[in-house]
Structures are given as C-alpha cells and as structure tokens.
Amino acid sequence: MKILQIRPLAATPALIGNLAALLSEVVAHGGSVGFMHPLAAREARSFWERALLAAADGQRIVFGAFDDDQLVATVSLLLDCPPNQPHRAEIAKMMTVPRCRGRGIAAALLRAAEAAAVERGKTLLVLDTASEGGAAGLYEKHGFTLTGEIPDFALKPHGGLTGTLLYWKRIGAGRA
Secondary structure, eight states: OOOEEEEEEEOOHHHHHHHHHHHHHHHHTTSSSSSSEEEEEEEHHHHHHHHHHHTTTTTTEEEEEETTTTTEEEEEEEEOOOOOTTTEEEEEEEEOGGTTTTTHHHHHHHHHHHHHHHHTTTEEEEEEEETTTOOOOHHHHOOOOEEEEEEEEOOOEEESEEEEEEEEEOOOGGOO
C-alpha cells in the first residue's frame, strides 16, 4: 500500500468536485450516508459546499484520506453541539470508495477524528451506522459501545428501510 495521507479539508472547486464524486460512488454502491440513488451531482456538490463552509466556521472538521493525490475516503467530526453538550462530538459521513475498502483507511480516519476531538477537550464521541451494511464492526473494534438500535430509521440508497445502530465512546479525560 502506498503512503496514506490524512488531513483536514478546506474548500476548493477541485476538492468539492472530488468529494461529490466520492459521495456519489459510495451512494451508488449502497452506502447509507443520508442520500438516495441516483444522487444528482448538484446535490452532492451542494452538500460538500455547506459541510466545508461549516468547517471553515469551526462547526466541524472534514478529514480526507489521500492515496497519493487521490481522495479515497472522508469522515466528519461534528463539533457544533448544543450549549449543554460542550463535552461531546459526533462522527459522521464515514465514506471510503469501494475499491479501497479493507485497507485500514476508515480506521485511520477514525483515529484522526478521535485525536482532533481530544485536542479540543471532548470527552465523548457518538455516532450511528446503518444496521444493514454499516460499519458496526469497525466501530466496535475501535472501542465504541453499542447503545441500541432504532428499527426502520432510514431508507437505504436503493430503497427499503434499515435500522440504525447508536454508539458511544469515552475519550481523552473522559476515559474510565
């Protein structure tokens, strides 16, 4: 495997195009990340424009994983929580292009997001993943605890309902 680079992302037209292509490919392959197939390029670009604007405002960090110069995966660390939850952050939109899965890229992104949360004084991470075809194994392997499942939570990208699994993990000063 080539050297993988993980870094926070900032908006450029080329990067937004690459992120939109990654999102469209993941959705086309059944990734349950909040969108339906077929995903319009305009909708994918709009999502990433808003996400990177929120990142520029400090509301989130969008990490990208690059294999050489090619974007192959992303994850977001959501930091903008209500005033009574300043201690927590949320992992969201974990996506790896299908041809690069199983290479440890998502695990590296997860570690980067967790480290960034700890640097910002967060002590609790939360996330959810689809019951069918989600990344439950990845999250459990990295110390997340399953709280429960909400059945019929969302539509899968190609139709049909799936539940969502809710996870949490104590980090930084919050570790017991």
